Amino acid sequence: xxxxxxxxxxxxxxxxxxxxxxxxxxxxxxxxxxxxxxxxxxxxxxxxxxxxxxxxxxxxxxxxxxxxxxxxxxxxxxxxxxxxxxxxxxxxxxxxxxxxxxxxxxxxxxxxxxxxxxxxxxxxxxxxxxxxxxxxxxxxxxxxxxxxxxxxxxxxxxxxxxxxxxxxxxxxxxxxxxxxxxxxxxxxxxxxxxxxxxxxxxxxxxxxxxxxxxxxxxxxxxxxxxxxxxxxxxxxxxxxxxxxxxxxxxxxxxxxxxxxxxxxxxxxxxxxxxxxxxxxxxxxxxxxxxxxxxxxxxxxxxxxxxxxxxxxxxxxxxxxxxxxxxxxxxxxxxxxxxxxxxxxxxxxxxx
Amino acid sequence: xxxxxxxxxxxxxxxxxxxxxxxxxxxxxxxxxxxxxxxxxxxxxxxxxxxxxxxxxxxxxxxxxxxxxxxxxxxxxxxxxxxxxxxxxxxxxxxxxxxxxxxxxxxxxxxxxxxxxxxxxxxxxxxxxxxxxxxxxxxxxxxxxxxxxxxxxxxxxxxxxxxxxxxxxxxxxxxxxxxxxxxxxxxxxxxxxxxxxxxxxxxxxxxxxxxxxxxxxxxxxxxxxxxxxxxxxxxxxxxxxxxxxxxxxxxxxxxxxxxxxxxxxxxxxxxxxxxxxxxxxxxxxxxxxxxxxxxxxxxxxxxxxxxxxxxxxxxxxxxxxxxxxxxxxxxxxxxxxxxxxxxxxxxxxxx
Numbered sequence: 179x180x181x182x183x184x185x186x187x188x189x190x191x192x193x194x195x196x197x198x199x200x201x202x203x204x205x206x207x208x209x210x211x212x213x214x215x216x217x218x219x220x221x222x223x224x225x226x227x228x229x230x231x232x233x234x235x236x237x238x239x240x241x242x243x244x245x246x247x248x249x250x251x252x253x254x255x256x257x258x259x260x261x262x263x264x265x266x267x268x269x270x271x272x273x274x275x276x277x278x279x280x281x282x283x284x285x286x287x288x289x290x291x292x293x294x295x296x297x298x299x300x301x302x303x304x305x306x307x308x309x310x311x312x313x314x315x316x317x318x319x320x321x322x323x324x325x326x327x328x329x330x331x332x333x334x335x336x337x338x339x340x341x342x343x344x345x346x347x348x349x350x351x352x353x354x355x356x357x358x359x360x361x362x363x364x365x366x367x368x369x370x371x372x373x374x375x376x377x378x379x380x381x382x383x384x385x386x387x388x389x390x391x392x393x394x395x396x397x398x399x400x401x402x403x404x405x406x407x408x409x410x411x412x413x414x415x416x417x418x419x420x421x422x423x424x425x426x427x428x429x430x431x432x433x434x435x436x437x438x439x440x441x442x443x444x445x446x447x448x449x450x451x452x453x454x455x456x457x458x459x460x461x462x463x464x465x466x467x468x469x470x471x472x473x474x475x476x477x478x479x480x481x482x483x484x485x486x487x488x489x490x491x492x493x494x495x496x497x498x499x500x501x502x503x504x505x506x507x508x509x510x511x512x513x514x515x516x517x518x519x520x521x522x523x524x525x526x527x528x529x
Numbered sequence: 530x531x532x533x534x535x536x537x538x539x540x541x542x543x544x545x546x547x548x549x550x551x552x553x554x555x556x557x558x559x560x561x562x563x564x565x566x567x568x569x570x571x572x573x574x575x576x577x578x579x580x581x582x583x584x585x586x587x588x589x590x591x592x593x594x595x596x597x598x599x600x601x602x603x604x605x606x607x608x609x610x611x612x613x614x615x616x617x618x619x620x621x622x623x624x625x626x627x628x629x630x631x632x633x634x635x636x637x638x639x640x641x642x643x644x645x646x647x648x649x650x651x652x653x654x655x656x657x658x659x660x661x662x663x664x665x666x667x668x669x670x671x672x673x674x675x676x677x678x679x680x681x682x683x684x685x686x687x688x689x690x691x692x693x694x695x696x697x698x699x700x701x702x703x704x705x706x707x708x709x710x711x712x713x714x715x716x717x718x719x720x721x722x723x724x725x726x727x728x729x730x731x732x733x734x735x736x737x738x739x740x741x742x743x744x745x746x747x748x749x750x751x752x753x754x755x756x757x758x759x760x761x762x763x764x765x766x767x768x769x770x771x772x773x774x775x776x777x778x779x780x781x782x783x784x785x786x787x788x789x790x791x792x793x794x795x796x797x798x799x800x801x802x803x804x805x806x807x808x809x810x811x812x813x814x815x816x817x818x819x820x821x822x823x824x825x826x827x828x829x830x831x832x833x834x835x836x837x838x839x840x841x842x843x844x845x846x847x848x849x850x851x852x853x854x855x856x857x858x859x860x861x862x863x864x865x866x867x868x869x870x871x872x873x874x875x876x877x878x879x880x
Contacts, residue, residue, distance in 0.1 A: 292806045292839065298776070299674060319775045320802045323650060324675055326774020423677020424670045425649070432783040432808035451671045455643045457783035460808040461815065468819035488643065 202404045203519035204243035205501040208236050208256050210266045211395035212447045212493040215511025217528050225527065228265060232515040232525050235259040239399055240517045249401040249409035249443075250288055250311070257284075257307040257411050260397040264346050266513070267395025269305060272344050272415025274353040280344040282415050283429040284310040285321075289408035289437035296429040298323040301344075304337040307413045310429075312336060321429060349418070356419040394509065396428055398445025400437070400497045408443035408497055410435050410459070417450070426450025432460035439499060441467040442476070447512070448485075448492010456485055458494065466498065473498040477506035553755045554870035555594035556852040559587050559607050561617045562746035563798045563844040566862030568879050576878065579616060583866040583876050586610040590750055591868045600752040600760035600794075601639055601662070608635075608658040608762050611748040615697050617864070618746025620656055623695050623766020625704040631695040633766050634780040635661040640759035640788035647780040649674040652695075655688040658764045661780075663687060672780060700769070707770045745860065747779055749796025751788070751848045759794035759848055761786050761810070768801070777801030783811035790850060792818040793827070798863070799836075799843010807835055809845065817849065824849040828857035 210232060217225075239256030243249070261269025272280040284306035285296035295314025298321065303309050312334045313322050322330055331338070396414040403409075412435045414428040427434035427450035434450070436459035437443035444459035453459075458480055465476035473496050481493060486508055493507025501519040505512065505526075515525040561583060568576075590607030594600070612620025623631040635657035636647035646665025649672065654660050663685045664673050673681055682689070747765040754760075763786045765779040778785035778801035785801070787810035788794035795810035804810075809831055816827035824847050832845060837859055844858025852870040856863065858880075866876040 287806075294806050317773070318802065319773070320805045321776040321781075323774040323776050326772065330773040421677065422668070422670070422681040423674040425672040425674050430672075430781060430783070431805050432781070432811060436808070451669065454671045454782050455638075455645050457787070457808065457811040460783060460811055464812065464815035465819060468816060 202406060203501045204240070204402060204404050205497055205503055205517065205519045206236055206239040206243060206252055206256065206399065206401040207495040207497055207503045207505070207516040208232065208239065208260070208397070208399040208514065209445065209447055209493070209495045209505075210260055210397050210513030212491070212507045212509045212512035213394045214509060215513070215527060220527075228513055228527060229525050231260070231263050231265050232513060233523070235399075236515040236517055236523070236525075239401055243401060243403055246404065248405065249403040249407050250286065252401040252403065253286065253399040253409045253411040254307055254311055256399040256401075257397055257413050258305050261305050261307060261413055264348075266397045267415045268397040268413040269415075270344060271346060271349065271395075273349050273395065273418040275416070276357075276419050276421040278353065280341065280415055281420070282306045282413070283426060284411070284413035285429045285431060285435040286310045286314060286411040287409065287431055287435050287437040287443075288314070289410075289439035289443055292438060294320050294431045294435075296321040296431060296435075297327045298425050298429040299423060300324070300327050300331070301341055302328060302338045303331055304339045304343070307411055309334075309336050310411070310413075320431065323425075344415075352418050394448050394492050396434070396447035398435070398447060398495060400443040400445050400495055402443070402497045402499070402501050406439060406499065408437045408439050408499065410437040410443035410445045412445045412447075427453035427458070430454055432457050434459060436460045436463055438463055438467075442473050442496050442498045444477075444494050444496045446492060446494045448509070449490050452485060452488055452490025453492060456480065456488060456490065458485070462494065462496065473502055474504045474506070477504050481506040481508055553757060554852045555591070555753060555755055556848055556854055556868065556870045557587055557590045557594060557603055557607065557750065557752040558846040558848055558854045558856070558867040559583065559590065559611070559748070559750040559865065560796065560798055560844070560846045560856075561611055561748050561864030563842070563858045563860040563863035564745045565860060566864070566878060571878075579864055579878060580876050582611070582614050582616050583864060584874070586750075587866040587868055587874070587876075590752055594752060594754055597755065599756065600754040600758050601637065603752040603754065604637065604750040604760045604762040605658055605662055607750040607752075608748055608764050609656050612656050612658060612764055615699075617748045618766045619748040619764040620766075621695065622697060622700065622746075624700050624746065624769040626767070627708075627770050627772040629704065631692065631766055632771075633657045633764070634777060635762070635764035636780045636782060636786040637661045637665060637762040638760065638782055638786050638788040638794075639665070640761075640790035640794055643789060645671050645782045645786075647672040647782060647786075648678045649776050649780040650774060651675070651678050651682070652692055653679060653689045654682055655690045655694065658762055660685075660687050661762070661764075671782065674776075695766075703769050745799050745843055747785070747798035749786070749798060749846060751794040751796050751846055753794070753848045753850070753852050757790060757850065759788045759790050759850065761788040761794035761796045763796045763798075778804035778809070781805055783808050785810060787811045787814055789814055789818075793824050793847050793849045795828075795845050795847045797843060797845045799860070800841050803836060803839055803841025804843060807831065807839060807841065809836070813845065813847065824853055825855045825857070828855050832857040832859055
């Protein structure tokens with residue numbers, strides 16, 4: 179009789195533990211780029227457009243999590259919506275290279291087995307984040323680049339679009355403005371002298387519409403699902419006027435994207451070169467894991483201290499295994515949104 | 530009088546400190562790839578060739594350090610010699626892609642300011658490590674890829690060679706062997722089914738000459754100079770039979786190469802996909818810095834434990850700020866050499 183009671187208690191404990199496990203908290207955080215985004219220069223209607231787009235994207239990802247989907251699918255859902263919006267520098271809204279083309283990068287990582295997929299320099303893929311996912315799932319590789327990546331995409335029945343799909347008047351004018359400035363200052367063309375300095379200067383200028391500076395435009399999402407798995411993804415059109423097959427941090431696992439269920443998931447946006455050199459995403463998670471500090475502190479150490487000393491501008495979003503959502507950025511603004519473990523929605527743009 | 534004596538003593542201390550600073554220990558360590566390299570399958574003459582090439586390369590780098598050169602130039606000197614040798618899978622001895630081409634990657638990083646340069650997928654550059662250096666020095670970017678990288682190289686007067694320069698009978702036969710095996714097993718061509726599994730299997734097979742398996746062929750060097758600065762560099766021809774613009778870990782800062790004067794410098798060689806997912810080079814330095822463990826322990830934790838659990842094969846070389854030189858690999862062999870702070874030369878191939 180005592181044995182039977184004990185047995186029932188044990189079964190109840192096991193069942194309730196499983197139910198609790200099934201009801202584990204979920205959370206998602208997204209960004210749409212960081213830069214010199216200031217309220218004074220933005221009209222109410224444009225601000226409203228961005229807020230709506232961020233809200234739609236974060237809710238799309240959250241819906242996946244609420245209906246039992248995993249963090250990877252939540253990340254893809256949120257990023258796909260942002261790639262399809264002309265507002266963000268990724269997918270449809272990608273900026274133009276020096277040669278007047280659109281070259282996109284994206285990456286995704288799963289924190290449970292440290293699986294990752296990444297694509298660099300594609301021009302005809304509607305949703306680069308979906309190609310990054312397919313590379314992770316269906317190829318033995320992590321990073322595929324350029325025409326080769328597009329050949330793989332064709333085999334995988336990934337959606338292709340005509341390069342004209344990525345034409346937006348706003349991005350085209352941003353490029354023309356930079357090219358004109360180059361021509362006027364006599365620095366255009368193939369002159370190699372001062373190339374480094376010229377571009378260093380250029381990068382600190384506003385190439386945007388006044389209200390935001392899309393040189394650091396990128397979109398990203400990080401999610402924690404009910405199974406305790408973290409996924410992170412990032413997608414970008416790169417830098418306006420970029421040349422020479424430049425690759426930024428977005429497709430670099432460890433720099434623009436990183437996820438490890440044991441520490442954290444991170445998606446970054448900023449001046450990619452600095453984010454690569456500082457191995458931003460992995461360094462934040464390494465500090466959390468090896469130093470035992472909070473994710474917010476780890477993110478702030480890297481973004482507000484290490485990167486500031488290196489003079490690298492940008493920001494990150496992140497989630498830890500407990501579902502804590504963090505933002506950290508050293509620019510004037512970052513397009514961002516989150517739905518935390520309590521279900522609370524946050525949408526913000528300015529500091 | 531007492532003041533004068535004190536003054537002389539002070540001057541002596543300052544001078545001797547400076548002399549000591551000038552005489553700070555230097556050290557260099559190199560690798561020429563890791564894999565299933567076993568003594569029983571290697572003839573004495575081939576072993577002797579490899580030992581000589583490793584000795585020449587490590588001495589070339591050491592000479593730079595001894596004559597007051599910095600760690601970056603030492604790394605470039607050692608890697609350039611290995612790139613020019615047909616023995617290693619980098620530069621001249623690069624393996625062939627699925628399409629019968631040679632696509633090379635390289636990267637370099639300086640530990641004092643975390644500066645870095647990297648190149649991916651070039652086909653006509655004689656010494657990719659020198660292009661990586663030039664990208665670090667003369668461009669605002671860290672990573673340049675493909676044709677764009679070659680356009681930048683042309684502006685920089687980097688040495689170009691005809692693609693035929695990279696033809697070696699041995700590498701060509703390695704590719705033919707794999708292509709024939711693919712054809713015989715009916716897995717060739719554009720069939721997408723089992724692509725992942727097929728290649729996963731293929732990667733565990735011996736694509737080499739029996740005595741070594743060059744699928745993990747890479748060269749690398751890490752040096753500490755008399756100014757206390759660490760530099761690390763890596764160069765590779767990638768994986769035989771690679772497709773779809775695959776990028777491995779060698780050009781990825783944080784994965785194949787990393788250097789930070791505060792923790793360590795690392796160059797990796799192995800199954801690149803695992804090294805990218807594990808952010809190997811940065812993770813080792815992060816463990817050293819944040820956990821306060823030795824470089825040897827940090828390297829072993831990542832290579833002998835974390836990577837083994839992920840089933841990723843390969844190894845690393847490294848140097849810490851005190852000049853301790855480490856090797857760590859989970860394969861049967863790694864071509865390697867070092868000259869440590871006491872001036873002692875080590876050359877080894879097998880476990």
